[in-house]
Amino acid sequence: MPQYWEYFAAVVFAAGGVANVVLAPHRFSSAVLFCLAVASAGLGVAVRSAAAHPVFAAVLAVAALLLALMLGLVLLADGVLLVRRYGPQAALLATGAAGCAVLAVLGLDAVFFAAGGEVLGVFVVVVNAAAGYLIALFLAFTGYVFIWGRSEPLPQTTHVVVLGAGLDGERPGPLLTRRLERALEVDAARAxxxxxVVFVVSGGQGEDEVRSEADAMADYLRGRGVPAERIVREDRSVNTGQNLHQIAVYRYTPEGGSLSLIIRHGNWGCGTPDSDGAPFETVGKETYLPMDQAAYVTVTDPVVASTENQPIGVQELLDWLEAHPDSGLVFRYHLGADGAIDRLEQVFTP
Structure with a gap:
């Protein structure tokens, strides 16, 4: 092992970060590699300084503990405030849980400092290593967002997609407002x-929301002087993942002894002011997606005479597909642990 292995690791991580930036500047992995490079170099300095300057090492350790304590308290307070404002959503609860985890690690360190013990010492080292890595990821993500969030938009930008982030009553919440303001900055920077710029506002109506996020964003942009013809709404998805798990279903096949749908993946495109909404644009070739015979299926018009999703059996859907092949109806889907569709919900299109 090299004598200065920490610095060697820092050089390797930094070289990987530079290569990532050259190949794909916006990769988050670049931020992680640079963060690991800085952490490795900092570890080398700290280890060698501790032997020569014990007082400096003690001050550094206290500063690190105070930084971790502040991070834990900030995350916990932020989680509590967000949950009180927007309700107990998973992502918001995770923020508070992360703060509690940081504080729990510090508490474990305090117990070890007071009690000692070889077995507890090994456990503390493992826990602190894992916590340190996760904190490094958090700091890398924070730096990544800070740097790219302040980058100059391209003057030739024609469309800006704004993803939903929760409402405060009928208006965009603080995070969503910042996203909209950033989109307006991109429009102002055009040549x-x-x-x-055409604003594509994406966000459906959640169970705890009084209206769709897309409608709230459109009203906000109009209030800031954006003409209605430059705003395209995508109000069918209630989370970002649903935009990525949507398919057009054409036929089905029982070949191979199992049921499979013949589908094409796609995304919602940008509609025009005189259209009923954004079109669903498929990409790639037709492919097969296995489906559970007991999957939960809901459909709307034209499978049933309703614009609201109605549950039907899998066989009813297959019968309709057989009678209406190549219809290309759009569905959101979810895969079970076995890789087969266990939930299929049609997206109503006018």
Whole structure:
């Protein structure tokens, strides 16, 4: 092992980060590699300084503990405030849980400092290593967002997609408002004499929301002077993942002894002011997606005479597909542990 292995690791991580930036500047892995490079170099400095300057090492350790304590308290307070404002959503609860975890690690360190013990010492080292890595990821993500969030938008930008982030009553919440303001900055930075940016606002109506996020965002943008013809709404998805798990279903096949749907993946495109909504644009070739015979299925028009999703059996869906092949109806889907569709919900399109 090299004598200065920490610095060697820092060079390797930094080289990987530079290569990532050259190949794909916006990769989050670049931020992680640079963060690990800084952490490795910092570890080398700390280890060698501790032997020569014990007082400096003690001050550094106290500073690290205070930083971890502050991070834990901030995450916990932020989680409590967000849950009180927007309700007990999983992502918000995770913020508070992360703060509690940081404080629990510090408490474990305090117990070990007071009680000692070889077995507890090994456990403390493992827990602190894992916590240190997760904190490094958090800091890398924070730095990544800070740097790229302040980068200059391209002057030739024609469309900006704004993803939903929760409402405060009927208006966008603080996070969503910041996203909208950033989108307006992109529009303001366009080259002189070029058409205004088209805003694609994406967000459906959650169970605890009085309206769709897309409608609230559209009203906010209109209030800031954006003409209605430059706003395209996508109000069918209630989370970002649903935008990534949508398919057009054409036929089915029982070949191989199991049921499979013949589908094409796709995403919602950008509609025009005179259209009923954004079109679903498929990509790639037709492919097969296995489906559980007991899957939960809901459909709307034209499978049933309703614009609201109605539950039906899998066989009813297959009968309809057989009578209406290549219809290309759009569905959101979820895969079970076996890789087969266990939930299929049609997206109503006018």
């Amino acid at each position: 002189p004499g070029t058409p205004g």
